[in-house]
Every structure is written in C-alpha cells, then in structure tokens.
Amino acid sequence: MSSTKWLFILLLFLSMALVQGQENLTGYWQPQFAINYHVAGSYSHNFSIANRNYIFADEEFTLKGRQLDVAHFSQLKIRDNQSIALGIQYRFRNNFENRENELRITQQYNFTNKPFAVRYGHRFRTEQRITKSLTTHRFRYRFAMDFPLMGEKLDPGEPYFVGSIENLLSVAKQNVPQYDTRLSGQIGWQLYGGFKFQMGIEYRMEYFTSNFPQNILFLLTSAQLSL
Template structure:
C-alpha cells in the first residue's frame, strides 16, 4: 500500500511536467541547463550554514539550440531551528551576469521561514520567502511560497545507495516602483540518490510560467545538483 501511494504521487508530479515536452515549438520559450554544488554544515545547536554555487547555461534561446553561459550565482544562508520542524534563515546571493552577456549583476537579500511535517513516509514542507533584488537600475521586492514533498523510493527510510524523489510547486509575486506586479509559477521534480552518508546527487527539471498576467514566458530547466553535508 505504501509503494502504491508513493508511485501515485510520483506520477502526479511527472504529469505536471509533461507540458514542457511541447514547449520548444512555442516562441516565448527559453531552455537552460543549471548545475549546482552545495555545502551544508552545522555550527552549534540548531544553527547551520549553507554555501552554494550555481552555473546557468542556455540550451535553447532565440528559437535555436545552443550552449552558452548566462550567469553564475554565489549564495550563503544562515539557518536557525526554532523548533524541531521549523526554522528561520537569512541569505545573501551575488549573481554575476555582466561578464557572460549584456546583463546586469545582482545582489539579493533573503529572509525565510520553513515548516516541515512528516506524518508517515512522505515529508511535507512549506517555505515562505521575501527577497530584495538589488541592481544598479532597480530594486525588486519578491514574495514566494513553496509547497514541497519528498520521500524514499525504496521502503520507508532512505539508506545509502537508495533513490528518493523531491517535488515542489512555488508561486511568486514581484513588485517594483513604476512597474506592474509580476506573477510567476514554478513546478519542479528531482530524482535523487543518497551516495554516502554525507553526499546526495539530484537530477531533475523545472518548468516556469513567468509573468503570466502580462507577457507569458515559458522557461524550462534541466537541473543537476550535488549536495555535501558536514
């Protein structure tokens, strides 16, 4: 019964991502390959740090296939557990884009609240974020809510060498002075493997509907992630 429930959940998340297979025939479509590496380590008690580097590359842009670097992100988060299933975090990110294309570098500040629950095999998560995206031309305030779930694909507990699934849906609102509000939605699915006690590898995809209230853009990501924990 447990495996049937897990497989059904997996099917639902994959079904939501199937529309990306037809997007390359549309005009307002951009495809990316994004790779990232992250390091998590505890400091004391419920306090921990996270450092990450992300590299984003075009794989489909201007109605043509290509492989060009768009940007690199350097990020840091400080996390503090306020209860066993709740945490607060502050983050800072620097996005380097100007050296790769005619873009603008960005500094981003993030405030986060995270709530998790695990009544059975599946773990559910609710994440609230507020962000200030700063560049030389404008400051954008963004508000985000993400619902996620994850679970092992073998048995009820994740062991070394075994796979797992992570899926989430996120809604975003961006506001800035003299600009109309922008609404986005993101659907993400990852399949991961617990390589060692402290190492995880994830491969997945993300489909974004950006600015759907004004000029809808379809964006697809192929994602690869390597996570280390100390």
C-alpha cells in the first residue's frame, strides 16, 4: 500500500510539472484561511477568505493581486458519510482589475467512503455566478482521495495527502458552453487544537474543447481551524 501511495503522488506531481512547457500558461499563488464552526447536532458553518495573485502572466514572472474571495457555507450531515450544503461567495475583482465583482450561490451534495486507510469522496455542485452583465450556471463533479502518509491512522503532527480531479461545465445565455478540468495534489498536516495546514499544486485546463485552451497553474497554501 505504501509504495502505491508514493507512486500516485509522484505521477500526479510530474504530470502537473509538465504544464510549465505549455503555451497560454498563467500562474497564480492563492493563500486561504478557513474556519469550521460546529453549531449543533449535524449542522455546521464554514467561513473562508482567499486571495488570488498573479505570479506568471504574459510569459513573465510577476506578483500582482487579481481578486479576493469571501465565502460562507452552511452544511448539514444527512448520514455519517453524506452531507448537503448551501454556500454564498462574493468575489472582489474591481478593486484589483477593471472587472465586474461577482456574487456566487452554490448548492452541494457530498458523500465519502473509506474501505481501508484511503478515503474517497464524491462532490456534486451547482452554481450561479452572478455579475451585473451576466449570470452563468455551472455544474461540477469532483472525485477526491486522501490518506495518511505515516501508517494507517492519522495522528496529530503527521502528514497526509489529498488529491482530486474535477470536471466543470459552464453555460450562459448567448455564450458557447465552457468545459474545464482540474487536477490537484496537496500535502497537509493535522496539527493540535483543530488546526490544519496544506500546501500543493493545482493544474486547470480551461476551455479545453476550444482551439485555444488555457493552461493555469496554482500554488496553493491554506490554513483551517475547526472550533
């Protein structure tokens, strides 16, 4: 099992490293901080703030802000391994670029199973991305897996791996449908006091059915506190 895990990690990161030689490449660094708050019973809240910054654009390295996202999710567990959630997010773009700000409403269903040390997750989302000029409907499916990197059980202070692949369809009035895919891998640490830290890479291919697909590479860092 251990060798299989490391082989999966190696293949995932090698595949994402290959995109550096692709055309139409944009690179971002996106730090995020989130708080999970248990309300009562099976009901919980999640609050997050994320800042996206250019680090590679127009074939040049740079460091420039692109947007700020503030989001809230309300989640209800309907079974031990299943949950539904409703989210709302506001994206500040006009403060960084001459682009419209965006309001996003999200509906989500998630279920997981863990036959052994590896946990598998399936997430389905529908979204309405609302700006002054356009409303875009997006449909998303993500398959994810995570597992401890030391032994069969995750103990405080030990690392774990999270990998996922997600496909998206975006449709809007008088626009051609947009198909995107995302591949990510992150290493995280379960620390004491309900604190987690993760870092990794995400590769996105946007408009991949068009003649000029866009290659996007993210450097991700995130901290999460569960209360």
